[in-house]
Amino acid sequence: MVKTKRLCLLLLRLLAFGSTLSAAIVMATSHEKTNFFAVSVEAKYSNTPAFKYFVIANGIVSAYGLLVLFLPPESLLWRLVIALDVVFTMLLTSSISAALAIAQVGKNGNSYAGWLPICGQVPKYCDQVKGALIAGFIGVIIYTVLLLYSIHDVLDPLLMQKT
Amino acid sequence: MVKTKRLCLLLLRLLAFGSTLSAAIVMATSHEKTNFFAVSVEAKYSNTPAFKYFVIANGIVSAYGLLVLFLPPESLLWRLVIALDVVFTMLLTSSISAALAIAQVGKNGNSYAGWLPICGQVPKYCDQVKGALIAGFIGVIIYTVLLLYSIHDVLDPLLMQKT
Numbered sequence: 473m474v475k476t477k478r479l480c481l482l483l484l485r486l487l488a489f490g491s492t493l494s495a496a497i498v499m500a501t502s503h504e505k506t507n508f509f510a511v512s513v514e515a516k517y518s519n520t521p522a523f524k525y526f527v528i529a530n531g532i533v534s535a536y537g538l539l540v541l542f543l544p545p546e547s548l549l550w551r552l553v554i555a556l557d558v559v560f561t562m563l564l565t566s567s568i569s570a571a572l573a574i575a576q577v578g579k580n581g582n583s584y585a586g587w588l589p590i591c592g593q594v595p596k597y598c599d600q601v602k603g604a605l606i607a608g609f610i611g612v613i614i615y616t617v618l619l620l621y622s623i624h625d626v627l628d629p630l631l632m633q634k635t
Numbered sequence: 636m637v638k639t640k641r642l643c644l645l646l647l648r649l650l651a652f653g654s655t656l657s658a659a660i661v662m663a664t665s666h667e668k669t670n671f672f673a674v675s676v677e678a679k680y681s682n683t684p685a686f687k688y689f690v691i692a693n694g695i696v697s698a699y700g701l702l703v704l705f706l707p708p709e710s711l712l713w714r715l716v717i718a719l720d721v722v723f724t725m726l727l728t729s730s731i732s733a734a735l736a737i738a739q740v741g742k743n744g745n746s747y748a749g750w751l752p753i754c755g756q757v758p759k760y761c762d763q764v765k766g767a768l769i770a771g772f773i774g775v776i777i778y779t780v781l782l783l784y785s786i787h788d789v790l791d792p793l794l795m796q797k798t
Contacts, residue, residue, distance in 0.1 A: 519747035522736040551790045555783055558721065562728045562779065569729040570736035573685040577740065578748065584682035585741065587750040616725065620718055626789055627714045 478545060481621075484614055489537035491611035492564065496530035499523060499571075499604035504597035515594040522570040523601070529567030530608055533560045533615075554622045561615040568608045575601055641708060644784075647777055652700035654774035655727065659693035662686060662734075662767035667760035678757040685733040686764070692730030693771055696723050696778075717785045724778040731771045738764055 503516035517523040536556065543549055578598065581589035591598040666679035680686040699719065706712055741761065744752035754761040 513747070515747065520745060521739060554790065555786050558779075558782055558786065562725060565725045565729045566732040569732040573733035573736040574740070576684060577737070577750070582683060584676070584678065585750070585753050587740070587748075590748050616721075619721060623718050623721065623786075627717065 481618070482541070484618055485537060485541055488611050488614035488618070489534060489541065491607045491614065492530045492537060493534040495604045495607035495611060496527050496534060498600060498607060499530070500527045502597055502600035502604065504594045506593050513593075515590070515597040517601075520574055522574040526567045526571040526604070526608065529563050530611070533564050533611070536560050554619070554626070557615060557619045557622065561612065561619055564608070564612050564615060568605065568612055571601075571608070572605060575605060644781070645704070647781055648700060648704055651774050651777040651781070652697060652704065654770045654777065655693045655700060656697040658767045658770035658774060659690050659697060661763060661770060662693070663690045665760055665763035665767065667757045669756050676756075678753070678760040680764075683737055685737040689730045689734040689767070689771065692726050693774070696727050696774070699723050717782070717789065720778065720782045720785065724775065724782055727771070727775050727778060731768065731775055734764075734771070735768060738768060 499517050503514060505512060505514045507513070517527060540553060543553070575598075577587055577589075578601075579589055579591050581587050662680050666677060668675060668677045670676070680690060703716060706716070738761075740750055740752075741764075742752055742754050744750050
């Protein structure tokens with residue numbers, strides 16, 4: 473029972489690592505050249521601060537996720553992992569929200585501010601950004617589940633001890 | 636000792652409630668009329684989805700913060716509060732990141748995408764958004780401190796029990 477649970481959690485962490493890593497890679501490799509009024513323009517992630525933040529945050533969380541995978545199950549560091557999970561889940565949430573906000577403007581524009589949508593000019597770039605956002609979103613959801621599970625796991629035994 | 640600690644935590648929660656509420660109100664009341672090429676334009680928060688999300692998220696977290704203030708100290712619901720704190724801190728983090736990403740474009744523009752900065756036209760509106768973001772940021776920091784403290788509080792006694 474304990475072994476199955478541990479295997480499940482490890483699998484979830486592996487999946488989370490995979491999603492954040494692929495999110496970072498897909499976003500970092502997104503670029504497309506286009507001609508805009510006879511001027512060659514290259515759309516790439518590094519032109520947008522929010523997308524750069526997304527790549528850096530997902531890279532950091534991937535590195536953390538990889539390290540946690542190799543933590544021995546008996547280690548007392550697992551107590552620290554819950555606190556670190558909180559910090560890194562917040563970092564991930566923050567990066568994906570910022571990237572999503574910018575991507576929304578890129579797709580629909582904002583007529584009040586006079587910002588035109590750019591996805592019509594660079595559809596391939598937009599699709600790749602969308603893919604990266606979906607991968608990042610899966611990562612956030614898995615980390616949130618892991619975090620809520622850890623909290624439930626730590627608090628429930630206490631409640632049972634009391635009653 | 637326990638009483639001082641509880642008072643401190645209550646004070647922090649009160650402060651967090653104040654910041655999220657003022658963030659929501661300051662953002663919701665931000666608007667400025669300006670003439671842009673002989674056309675009257677009104678800049679307000681509801682024109683930007685990310686700012687609307689910011690107001691809604693800060694409103695929800697304020698309501699939650701108010702409810703928690705009236706929770707009796709002996710209540711077993713405090714165990715649930717940790718899990719809820721995780722969810723609401725993530726919501727707050729997400730909303731402030733999205734609003735910050737849009738505000739950054741509003742302030743500096745994005746020359747690659749052809750989005751011009753708008754803060755030159757509506758400086759009062761921009762200042763008010765900046766104020767709301769700072770208030771929201773204070774709220775996020777307090778909630779993160781509370782959350783990490785709760786986790787430390789729950790885990791440390793366990794560690795002492797073991798050794």
